Amino acid sequence: MTTQLKPWAKGPFELILHAEIHYRRGEDYDRRLALISFDNSIEVSITAYLSLNPIQRGAREYSRQDVESWKRNFHSKLDFFESEIGRRGLTSRIGKDLMVWYHDHRNEQYHGGSRGVPEQETLNGIREAALWVFSVLFEITDVEPLLDEGYRQRNPGFYRQREGEKDRIIDDIHGLVELAGGRYYTSELLFAVDPDLYNEMGNELMESEVSTKAYGEEDKE
Numbered sequence: 001m002t003t004q005l006k007p008w009a010k011g012p013f014e015l016i017l018h019a020e021i022h023y024r025r026g027e028d029y030d031r032r033l034a035l036i037s038f039d040n041s042i043e044v045s046i047t048a049y050l051s052l053n054p055i056q057r058g059a060r061e062y063s064r065q066d067v068e069s070w071k072r073n074f075h076s077k078l079d080f081f082e083s084e085i086g087r088r089g090l091t092s093r094i095g096k097d098l099m100v101w102y103h104d105h106r107n108e109q110y111h112g113g114s115r116g117v118p119e120q121e122t123l124n125g126i127r128e129a130a131l132w133v134f135s136v137l138f139e140i141t142d143v144e145p146l147l148d149e150g151y152r153q154r155n156p157g158f159y160r161q162r163e164g165e166k167d168r169i170i171d172d173i174h175g176l177v178e179l180a181g182g183r184y185y186t187s188e189l190l191f192a193v194d195p196d197l198y199n200e201m202g203n204e205l206m207e208s209e210v211s212t213k214a215y216g217e218e219d220k221e
Contacts (some may be wrong), residue, residue, distance in 0.1 A: 039106035166202030
């Protein structure tokens with residue numbers, strides 16, 4: 001996943017990935033954390049970039065005085081980014097006014113304000129801004145595949161599906177489980193808690209069943 005990134009880009013990316021995980025989970029708590037983390041990643045990406053040696057950022061040089069001025073606060077960091085996309089001849093995708101609005105919304109969440117759970121439109125916007133800033137500064141053409149791979153690695157069961165044959169053989173042997181006043185199939189609970197163990201147990205039981213049947217056929221002969 002992050003092996004495709006330069007070492008100095010991995011820190012900012014990890015913060016974006018953390019935000020992405022909460023963004024995809026989508027619960028109220030997760031949406032608040034996603035907003036805060038995407039916003040934080042914008043500052044971290046800009047600060048990390050300005051702290052690099054010029055050889056690590058395409059030989060781009062800035063005066064020490066300018067760098068210190070840009071690092072001063074969130075607004076000055078956005079001033080740098082606006083000037084940077086201008087220097088590179090890029091088209092602005094998200095204006096500074098919107099980024100400041102997202103940042104103010106983030107502050108409401110972080111400091112316990114009264115705005116409540118962030119709206120999906122707000123999350124989509126701050127996510128786009130965070131990925132855009134990161135992709136420009138660290139010259140990553142497409143961040144989405146990196147996020148998909150990172151998410152799969154952190155959530156291995158998310159992209160898997162239960163298999164009917166494994167469900168059958170696990171439940172034939174282990175049956176139903178009582179939990180919190182309810183009754184659940186063992187396969188259902190096992191897959192939810194540990195999909196790797198579900199897969200391993202299912203494979204072993206299926207192999208054992210095949211061996212047993214083969215042995216029974218030999219006895220008949």
